[in-house]
Amino acid sequence: MKRERATTLYFGPQHPGITGNMMIRLKVEGDTIVKATTEVGYLHRAFEKLVEKRNWVQSFTLMCRFCVPEPDPVENTYARAVEMIAGIEIPERAKWIRVLILELARMSSLLLWHAGQGHSLGLYTMGQWSVGDRNYILDLFEELTGARIYHMYVWPGGVRKDFPEGFEDRVLKVMDYFENKLPDYDNLLFENSIFQKRTQGVGIVNPEQIIEHGVVGQPLRAAGIKSDIRIDDSYEVYDKLKFDIPTQTGSDIWARALVRRAELRESISIIRQVIGKIPKGDFNVKLPNPQKWTIPAGDAFARAESVRGEVGMYLVSDGGNKPRRAHFRGAAYVHAVSLLEDVLVGANIADVSAIMNSLGTCPPEIER
Amino acid sequence: METFLEKIKDRISVNFELDRSSIDVERKRVDVQIKKEQIPSILRYLKENMNFRHLMHASVVDWLEEGKFEVLFMLWTPKEKIRVFVRTKLDRDNPVMENLDMIWPQLNTYEREFKEMYGIEFTGLVAPEEFILEDWEGPPPMRRDFDTEAYAKDVFSERIGREDAQDVRETIAKRSGEVIPDFAKKHSR
Amino acid sequence: MNIIILILILFFLGAIITAFSGKISALVQDILFLIVLVVPAVLFFTGVDMNTESIITFSQAQLTFGMTPLSYYFSLIVMGLAVLAGFYTVGQMNGKKRKGYYYLNYILSIGAMFGILMSKDFISFFIFWEIMTWASYLIVIYNGKNVQKIGIKYFVMSAIGAYAMLMAIVLIHSITGSFLITDLISEYTGMTQGMQLLIPALLLIGFGVKAALMPLHIWAPDAYSNAPMSYTAIFSGALSKMGIYGMVIVFLSLLSKVPEGALIRDIVAWLAAITAAISTLWAIKQDDAKRLLAYSSIGQLGYIIIGVAIGTPMSIIAGLFLAFMHGVFKSALFMVVGAVEKQTGTTDLTEVTGLIRKMPWTFLAALISIIALAGIPPLGGFVGKWMLYESLILSDHFMLVILVFFSSTAAFLYCYKILFGFFLGQEEKEWAHVKEAPAIMIVPMVILSISSIVLGTYPQLILKPINAAMMSFGLPDTYGNLWKESILFNKWGNQIALAPIMYGIMLVFVIVTIFLFFRNRSRTRYVTTKDISTSGEIIKEHENLTFSRGFFQPFLRAVEPVMKRQIDKYMLSFAKGVEDLFEFTRRIYNGNGQTYAIYAMIFLIILLMFGKNLLG
Amino acid sequence: MEGILMSILGAIATFLLAFVVGMTYGGIRRKVIARVQNRYGPPIYQNFIDAFKLFSKTTAVHHGAMHLLGPAFLMVSAVVALMIIPVLRDNIWFTNLNFKGDLIFLIYIMTFGPLGMALGAGQTGNPNSAIGVTRGLSQMVGFEIPWVMALVALMIKYNTTSVVDLMNVQNEVGQWLIFQNPFAFVAAILASLGMFRYAPFNIVGAPTELASGPASENGGKFLFTMMSAGSVFAFVKLTLLVDVFFGGASNLIELVIKTFLLYMIPVMYGVVNPRYRTEQAVTYFWGWPLLFGFLAIIYSVYF
């Protein structure tokens, strides 16, 4: 075979610039990319195969490990899908707690995004600040669920535990902390002229591609389309909360960054509302013995707005005590493969990492 | 709402010959089942004529007992907020289907996955051979007749000690000489 | 018989004999070729001194030959390079077709250059100038590729230069009534002011074509890259210096005498600086080594012209020193490219990679010449650059310093590109068969590289003849003033001692190398360039891991405004104009370039012979 | 004989000084960055540990002669530049080879090392290395222009090209050159941001883009050499700036204080800025720094 014309650059899997364990095979001429091929599969653990051998509750522990930065939306979609098939009505308080958890997870993941976006452009201080501050949210999680990362908290039939005493106050305190802290982030990241120069007009997702590829989340909203599953296809108690869907029109990295910046503030406001409105009552319904718990045959598709966009869980029960099929749809499933390959063509080598971060590429939810 | 869903169902069934159809009012969902040959045309019809522009998800379920694969496409319209599930059954022994990625480019990724995980052939699919697995020699792993546990036992050796360390707490206690009180014992599992 | 005449006759007779000796055997031809080059060189270095002068009289014209200190200095370049490139030529032309044709023109052009340097009157100067032009033109079209385009471009530009020069000669003769150069110099100050500016300007156009000064340089990239590399070494190293030679005479003996000359000097200096900057940027853009070096030559000639045009003693030393150095390292580099071309069949920097282990000697020559070209201490290029900067700063040409500095820093880019493109990078299978070039090609390159090193430490070897040449123009003695042995001074009293620097760097280098190179080497093992960290992936067979396409794309993007807005459009329109001119001439003569060239030459000679009568 | 011994000892002392100061500054830089990032940070001698570890690591493979020589070139260039530069005013121990420290020579010798390193990186055959090198060279063309303009402005004002003379001038006048020609200082310090290659100009080894660029294939002793040469270089650049603009230093404490304060400028600028793209980094230097360079020259000529 004749040697190729363009130079091959292996962007990952072992590369500081890649988000997670995946690979982009770049063909470059000069510092312009002429072709990009995404290769995934480095994280394939076959969850969807493993659930065939696990009962409904055991499967639940696998579910949260689909995506590392934000396990809760996945737990939530699974729990809701199970509830849909089994016809379980969960208490009102559980729904509010779930919203709180989901928004905390959203905050934590957005802080990680701050880190990733800063890191991808060489601004390591941003990552140090935001990941360091993220620990305060993880502390809340730890207090509530006992774990920092994999909470296994949003349970079919409600949530696993109620709030500990004084938890609401501590949440509010953390929110206060972040509200004081966010101007610093603005100063460091969003008002930095170099950051603006590096992101404006870079990594533009074509408006036609947006609908064609089924782009979701911030890339969609950064193109000026006001779409959010939390409102469009509302779940839990999001319809009882007042919040805004931030949009931008640039459709570049900068626009997506601004959308995320606004979303972080929206999340704080949602959490404040939840703390103010949360009703008293039960936090879950009693489930039967997990080993013997069977769910009537049927299927359900539950979707939710994760941080990087729409996620969904397609769950099929054949009437047994184990799921027949659980198929997860991650936001990055379209972003990371077909869309990224298109967006990267013509981009600069220097921007690959930033574009990936901006699209919210997360390999574990592609290959599961 | 119910009439609206009925209307959509009717509109589909006028144009296409459905095997089965149902509506679910609570979840705002219309379910149709159709022959695999009509899948491209119905998807295109739904997308272009009925504004179901958003493909939420596509999935495959292996009904081993029936000898069928069920392939389904989940569509959504942001305007009316209604879901349409289009299903089709493929013969499990000869799962062949037409390539659909010109309707939604993202289906290309889905098809690559289904091809690898279930062995479903999509005629006309242009994509690299491998997607997730590398140098996989066994049967398509997501098929229900593939036993992952047996495969794992066969290929990877399990670490010794896993089987008797079922009760983690007790094992740790035994190792460290800690005495577990009786009341705690029953919660230890 | 006078020794200069003897050498000239040797050259011209030898050229013809060599051309036809190919009928006997190729080996005889090669040997004859070398003899014809070496014997005159030996004769020149042993027999010629400043007093030899001879006059040949044709019907009414006198042809005067003799040597001046300046022509001695340039003869050093011509003769030395001619011999070294001659050996290289024998290696490179081995097995090629039309060797006789090539040898004939090669020797003719060398002889003509020698003739130019020895001429003391404008008639012989012009005759040899034209012989040189035609001989080099015939070599440019030797390959037979794109003759119409490239050959004609060179030809038309040379014709412009020749007519400008002819016009100047006619003007001079009508004023002074003599063809002697010395007569012009002595009567120059008495001329009208218009003539004082017009004659040098016309002459400068004539010389500027050969020295590739900016508006007149468009022929050079094509002609340099189209000629066989062994000749391009002469072309860029020696032939272009004929333009410099002429310029030195014009600037030092004419323009420095009148106050208005400062204007022309500054214009030329600025033109040269812009030439240097722009052609450096163009060189960075090239993907073909020949064209890259061609643009680089234009840029380097720019520095030389700046030095000569500024006209302070130090800048002239710098210009002349750089002229010699340029001859040394640029010929070596063209030879390197020729060697690579011979061994691989291409000079495309994006194709050839990883030859360092296959052609180590060629690499060494290239490395040293590149360091000299980049002007990095302690090699010879630095000496010239240092003197050039100092002279520019001292003569208050601050913007020129910045421009020159910009182009010489930007030159690092193409220097690295040529080294990386050919020698470094991945070692690919398609070049696995490549072997080192034959010794006859290596030795001249290595000798030239060694001279780069030597001249970096002992510049006095050629500073002495330069000093003599400058004193002959009435400039003050610079020994002990601007340089002393291997120490350079400037007017402010700052000095730089080259020999201790060289020894110091060598000492540090040896120490560090012993500590690092040999220590590491003994403990490490060579692995192929395929064994690199590729993010954990395993390289597929057909994947290209050499980064060679669009090498300096981001830099070129940064300088795009400069290259797009000004030079590109300008060059294109100029080229179009030249092409139109060519269309016009072709309509008149309706023949190919070669016949036309010979006709024009005969016509010019006749005109010159009987010009005196015609002009009355 | 005594003179030779003295100069050898002086050279070794200078090298050790530069090495120690450079390494310590690197450590302080890490500490400062850590403090900006709300961290405790590594100890300030961490760089010595890293260097020693790299030195003690096996270096099993090389890709050819230039790969071996590349770091050596870098080291030679650093050491020669160090020997030329006047470290202290009127101190025989640190005089070394300095020929009164010719500025043009210094400018050139300081580019020699990176070019040699570029050759070494080129031979590894790693495309990341080659891309990093092209970026570095492009950036060099960018920052050399304002840097040279600043120096030329000083040269023509004080009619000298030597660092020692510039130091003496400041001594005689009793005023540092930073006050005499502030524009030149601004141009020089902006150019030195590029020279130090800290953010936003760390485009050469940008980890998230090129996986550390030219250093990709260099580990162990190669990296050790690069690291120590880099430290020496940092010292050379700082000392040069101090000599030219701050009147040099008469003792080591003064030198350390002055260089440290100067060093903090690129460090602090780097902590809070992301990285430029290559063409942005190049054109940055042709904006304000170039303007200041012109101002410096005009100021020198007319005032």
Added chain:
Amino acid sequence: MDYGIYQDKLTRIVTDIARSHSLWILAYGTGCGAIEVPATMTSRYDAERLGVRGAATPRQADVLMITGYLTVKTLKRVIRVYEQMQDPKYVIGFGSCAVNGGMYWDSYNTIKQLDLYLPVDVYISGCMPRPEAVLEGFAKLQEQIRAGEARGATKYKDNLDYYRGNQKKIIKNWDFPDYNW
């Protein structure tokens, strides 16, 4: 008296101390454990205090952190990367799934026992291991290095056949270049 032994010993002690305080982790997030590595490196835990920092390419790195499960596809890359690292090099197995397969004990695509394929110096258990646990893992590794026990690379070299056999058992298409040390 033979001072050589003492000299060797002294050098070893000094180098071991230096090595233990300068651990450069290879930037390779092989699994989901990579999420706690940034937390370990940032303000609350700040692993840089211990001399831990990132390295971009295998040639520069000392420590290979296997952060979590390893799929077969990743294992191939990990082996390649490990073999490109320069001696002395250490491997940290991170998370339950690296220890014994964890919850993926019956998955067809993840390995269950890391030390069959690579010489592991320190295991950190937990899912996820908290940053404190990670720090303790580093401290443990430092102790081992200082005691001269962390000789994984030597073990790998000496028992290459064993490791190769295990690796080849599950990696079907073996197209590696030779291991060079």
